[in-house]
Amino acid sequence: MNVLLVGSGGREHALAWKLSRSPLVEKLRVAPGNGGTALVAENVPIGDTDVQALADYVRDNAIDFVVAGPEAPLVAGLTDALAALGVPCFGPDAYCARLEGSKAFAKEVMAVSGVPTAAFRVFTDLEAARAHVAERSLPMVVKADGLAAGKGVVVAKTRQEALDALEEMMARRVFGQAGDTVVVEDCILGEEASFLAFCDGATCAPMPSCQDHKAAGEGDTGPNTGGMGAYSPAPVLPDTEWERMADLVIRPILRTLAERGHPFKGVLYAGLMMTPDGPSVLEYNVRFGDPECQPLLMRLESDLAQVMRDCVAGKLDPASLRWSPKTALCVVLAAKGYPGDYPKGMEIRGLEAADALPDSKVFVAGAALKDGALRATGGRVLGVSALGEGLASAQENAYRAVSAVGFENSYFRRDIGSKGIKRISQ
Incomplete structure (x- = not known):
């Protein structure tokens, strides 16, 4: 297949890295991509929300299959525009993408579907x-x-x-x-977890659980960010709970959307709060999380391109997915000052050394290749990921890789995974 991946973050580098390993993918392009995707694919200078330009590129370059990384192009109707050209896109249509694009819509669908969520009211x-x-x-x-x-x-x-x-x-x-429009809802307390599933409109294949770290500072302090690290599986949501959780928060949504004539095809991501009274859905996303995508793809042993193609074709076989029994953990290296103002242009060193460590991979998020060097361009710059025999081992391996790579004016949390290790010990 001639594949176009849309997006420019660490998630997209992880997706490009995994797709480039598939024998089904003959040529891979990324629009607009970043310095990491340029190492495994050809970057195309088209913004990820320029749906018309993306559709024109797909038509003019004989693209066979498109993968949407972020939510914005899906909400803007990328899948619908490509369907008009007869080109399949991994990602839901604009109607289903409203699960992320409109919190009021998501709440309404949850209520109709019987999914547990906080009490709410919608106001205009x-x-x-x-x-x-x-x-x-x-x-x-x-x-x-x-x-x-x-x-x-x-x-x-x-x-x-x-x-x-x-x-x-x-x-x-x-x-x-x-x-x-605003949604005002009850505040529910507990430990957060991320639960994702591949979906083909009717069938879902749950992925291992994840836990993201949103706060900028250690001990979950400071302002919220796009994510400072993640690990999989999350001890708060063990593998034995996959099917029960899918029955509770994924399959009811698929049924409702299919009944409305809009089968959901792509990745459905439930952000959960594990409360003393049981799980409650905080929000839905319609794509892989970032940085949750990185540890999940480190663990995925199946051909990602095949899984995505099966989802779009309505032929997903959950039994065909294979996951490593190892734990994966990702530590985000950010520019000092993020999520506020931060410096740019710092040269990144040690990428090859970190990648050479056993079971380790550095995913590039906010960086570009300039004059032969990889330089920071964003707030979250790198996602340093590693596998291990258990969470403590994955944490040790990831931080070993962190020590091998870096740039001036960087910072990172030193406690990614510690909450899970504490839960396991208890």
Whole structure:
């Protein structure tokens, strides 16, 4: 197949690395890609949300199969545009992509499907939202409905914090149209886990669980980020719970969407809160997480291109998926200052040395090849990943690789996986 992968992050480097190993993939291009994808594929200078330009490129270059990495092109209708050309795309259509593109839509689908989630109300009127906040118990969560680059969620511990969030989203419109509608919901407490599944519209194949680390600082302190590291499996959601969890939070959604004439094909990602009363869905994503994708693909032993093709064709066989019994862990190296302002242009050294370590792989996120050198261009720069015989071993191997690679003005959390190790010991 002549394959086009859309996206530019660490997730896309991991996907490109895995797809490039498939005998089904004759040529791999990535739009727009990054310095890591350039090492295993040909980068194409087209933005990942320029659906028309992507469709034109696919038509003019005899692309056989497209893989959407991030959510934005899916929400913008990439799969629909390619379907009109007769070209299959791994990723749901725009209707299904609203599971991530609209938090109000996702909540409505969860309610109809009987999926456990926090009690909520949806508002398009600021005064009505203010009145509701004045009566609701604390803490509460205020969410901008649309895509807001991961920043449109406020956990309000005081009523004033909730009112300030409404003011920012609905009156000042700091997130643009994404805040024209807001969701106000109960705050639920517990330990978070990520549960993903390959889906072909009717059948799903659950993946091993993951746990992401969103906070910038050790001990889950500081501002939220796009993710500072992840590991798989997550002890809070053991492998023995895969099928039960799929019955609870994946298959009901697939049935509802299929009944509406929009079978979901791609990766469905349930962000879970494991509460004392059982799991509750915080949100759905319609693609691999970043950095959860990196440890998952380190563990996947099956041909990713074949799995994706089977999903799109409606022929997914869950029994055909093979996963390494090892644990995988990813540590993100970020530019100092992220998620706020951060420096750029630092040269990355030691990539080959880190990759040469046993069971280790460095995935490039925010970096580009310039004048023969790999230089930082983003906040999250590298995702250093490793396998191990258990979580403690994977953690040790990943941090060994971290010590082999780096750049000036970098920082990383030193406790990725520690929460899971503590749970195992208890």
